[in-house]
Amino acid sequence: MNREPVSRELFDEVMVPNYAPGNIIPVRGEGSRVWDQDGREFVDLQGGIAVTSLGHCHPGLVGVLQEQSExxxxxxxxxxxxxxxxxxxxxxxxxxxxxxxxxxxxxxxxxxxxxxxxxxxxxxxxxxxxxxxxxxxxxxxxxxxxxxxxxxxxxxxxxxxxxxxxxxxxxxxxxxxxxxxxxxxxxxxxxxxxxxxxxxxxxxxxxxxxxxxxxxxxxxxxxxxxxxxxxxxxxxxxxxxxxxxxxxxxxxxxxxxxxxxxxxxxxxxxxxxxxxxxxxxxxxxxxxxxxxxxxxxxxxxSQPDILKGVKARSEKLRKGMMDIGERHGVFSEVRGAGLLLGCVLTEQWQGKAKDFLSAGLDEGVMVLMAGANVIRLAPSLIIPESDIEEALARFEAAVIKLTA
The missing domain is CATH 3.40.640.10 (Type I PLP-dependent aspartate aminotransferase-like (Major domain))
Incomplete structure (x- = not known):
């Protein structure tokens, strides 16, 4: 079935304005990567706000969904x-x-x-x-x-x-x-x-x-x-x-x-x-x-290797964000547990969490806010380490531009 293309502007015409979505519209996801209408790729550290626990289109979930749907x-x-x-x-x-x-x-x-x-x-x-x-x-x-x-x-x-x-x-x-x-x-x-x-x-x-x-x-x-x-x-x-x-x-x-x-x-x-x-x-x-x-x-x-892997990924992501914070003076601490982390902005950057979120999108990484002073991270529990490294690199690029 062919459907007319839609744009972000359509949201303002047909949706109740209780949300203020960003300008991109993701149309496809796989693992911890997401692509928008223009084919632009993002590393997803949002996880749908701690929802997509096994990433996008996990083969096991897709298989069960298809099986039960029949x-x-x-x-x-x-x-x-x-x-x-x-x-x-x-x-x-x-x-x-x-x-x-x-x-x-x-x-x-x-x-x-x-x-x-x-x-x-x-x-x-x-x-x-x-x-x-x-x-x-x-x-x-x-x-x-x-x-x-x-x-x-x-x-x-x-x-x-x-x-x-x-x-x-x-x-x-x-x-x-x-x-x-x-x-x-x-x-x-x-x-x-x-x-x-x-x-x-x-x-x-x-x-x-x-x-x-x-x-x-x-x-x-x-x-x-x-x-x-x-x-x-x-x-x-x-x-x-x-x-x-x-x-x-x-x-x-x-x-x-x-x-x-x-x-x-x-x-x-x-x-x-x-x-x-x-x-x-x-x-x-x-x-x-x-x-x-x-x-x-x-x-x-609930498999032990998955839960153990969450702790290992947490340490990698936590250390990476803290290092970025120290190099550029943007985070005072990284708190939380597992893959629910909050990067607390320093006094100089208080109230600017949305600016970091937007800058991240420009560099191809999706992060969240938890209030105006905290960058929240809640990625897939099985995000590959290479995706964590790529996300950190992209986020640091965003920080460099924002703090220049």
Whole structure:
């Protein structure tokens, strides 16, 4: 079928203007390389914002997608399906979880987690115990509930009144949580082990251990939002393993489908009982096509050599960016874990992250921002070392031009 060519300008004519996409339109990807409409090549360190966990058009994912597409795509939730059951069992076998709920996005997984936390407390302790503690600079999605739990006021502006019973403590400050938590009112503490949109800020191990103890002492559920940090991103299947702190609920999305929309909420059997028949649902959640793809992703990413390779690639990328930062005076530190890294701009370059992103595109490398002061990197977990070297060379060329 022949279609008329499209341009970036068409976006402004037909799309709701909530995004401001760059001027290029990628049309093809393979591994960690992407090509635009003009055939121009880019090394991809964005990973679709930590989504394309195995790169573009991974042969294994393409094969599973094609195979399942010829069987069955979707069923109503009046029935279950084989791929969903297999994926749920795999996730339970490989994590702390005993029960799984499938959705389509990180926001939906978090919505389910927050609803479960409130429902659980309502059933076990009564309606007064409904308050949720989250953290400043956190991000949990764009639904009204999740954006209210998120700790960035700019995403809530103009959408008030927000759901009540939500408080925000200071990330990595346990005393600020102690000042808010209550056995009578707090139903859950919600935290990202590594704040993604908040600047790629890792939690201190003692902070997460302290949250676990506070939740236990106050009969509250501990919720880990691993939408961005999960599925091998840190060199562990999920980051809670790296910290040695087990939550009651964990949310997963982004890399779970390797680019195909799928999400999961993982929890214990005890907590899961509170979402009985009819209390929550998702029309597309757990569809056979998405679950078949996610199964292949988990089977691949969970292999020890893949997880070990994430740590090795992390060191190479981290050192390369730090070296660039030192040579040109642009980064004060590179933080994060695995292949979720944040390069913090020096005082001279504060507020200029978008300039570095644009300069990178001009030189053929795709990077991300995490706020105006941090360059975020979230490439494929299996990006070849040669692509890392090429990306670093291209990014340094961009830095040289920008700082000249």
């Amino acid at each position: 069987k069955i795509w979707h069923l109503s939730n009046v029935m279950t399906n084989e791929p969903a059951l297999r994926l749920a069992k795999t996730l339970c076998d490989q994590t702390f979880a005993e029960r799984v709920f499938f959705a389509n996005s990180g926001a939906e997984a978090n919505e389910a987690a927050f609803k479960l936390a409130r429902r659980y407390a309502w059933e076990h302790y009564g309606p007064e115990k409904h308050e949720i503690i989250s953290f400043t600079n956190s991000f949990h999605g764009r639904t009204l509930f999740t954006v209210s739990v998120g700790g960035q006021a700019k995403y809530l502006e103009g959408f008030e009144p927000a759901p009540g019973g939500i408080h925000h403590a200071e990330f990595n400050n346990l005393d600020s949580v102690k000042a808010l938590i209550s056995k009578e009112k707090t139903c859950a503490v919600v935290v990202e082990p590594i704040q993604g949109e908040g600047g790629v800020m890792p939690a201190d191990p003692d902070f997460l251990k302290g949250l676990r103890q506070l939740c236990d002492d106050n009969n509250a559920l501990l919720v880990f939002d691993e939408v961005q940090s999960g599925v091998g991103r840190t060199g562990y299947l999920y980051a809670y393993e790296m910290y040695g702190v087990v939550p009651d609920i964990l949310t997963s999305a982004k890399g779970l489908g390797g680019g195909f929309p799928v999400a999961a909420m993982l929890t214990t059997a005890k907590a899961a009982k509170s979402l009985g028949v009819g209390t929550h649902g998702s029309t597309y959640g757990g569809n056979a096509l998405a679950c078949a793809v996610a199964q292949k992703v988990i089977d691949t990413v």
